[in-house]
Amino acid sequence: MDSKVSNGSSLQDERITNLLVFGFxxxxxxxxxxxxxxxLGHELPVHTSGSDELQTDGNRCSYFMEDAAETDSESQEAVIRDIARHLARxxxxxxxxxxxxxxxxxxxxFRNQSLSEEDRRQGLAAVLQQLVHxxxxDMGQEKTLLVLTMLLARKVAEHSPALLRDVFHTTVNFINQNLLTYLRNLVQSEMD
Incomplete structure (x- = not known):
């Protein structure tokens, strides 16, 4: 299914959201x-560039990506990092x-281990509803919601650093479920 039509998140979408929240x-x-x-940064899937990476067996890594596609991916990552910095400001x-x-x-x-991921997302959504109004x-509701979502993640992580991994993943999931189309459009408009 084409990711531009789908409401569900693809691996590419998740990568974009991971990069955005991490950059924020x-x-x-x-x-x-x-x-x-x-x-957390070491645990996240990252883009690997460069075709001369030496593998543990002594061979060079083979990439099936075309150079143009790799350059586009690196360019997209740079755009996402810029967006993250702008949204953080x-x-x-x-x-x-x-x-x-x-x-x-x-x-x-987030400390309550008996809550499911869905319960945490709903708790985050409830707090966001209190704040967004x-x-x-003038900034637009989706942009406000995106910034507030990541800002709450940052505030919770500052409050309790041990919760960073959980709050990060819940934030990424929340964005992918509720703001994915906005995020796709934001990245695409910056790429054009």
């Missing part, structure tokens, strides 16, 4: 979760509206 979190230089973020300006009590309750939900509509 990396854009917080004073964060208390950098060690956890570094570990917007998030820095929006941070004032997030009450510590909301972050505390969201962190408590307190910001001006």
């Amino acid at each position: 979190l990396q854009s917080c230089p004073h964060a208390s979760f950098h060690k956890e973020l570094e570990v 917007i998030g820095d300006r929006m941070e004032y509206g997030i009450r510590p009590g909301l972050v505390d309750s969201l962190a408590a939900q 307190s910001y001006p509509a």
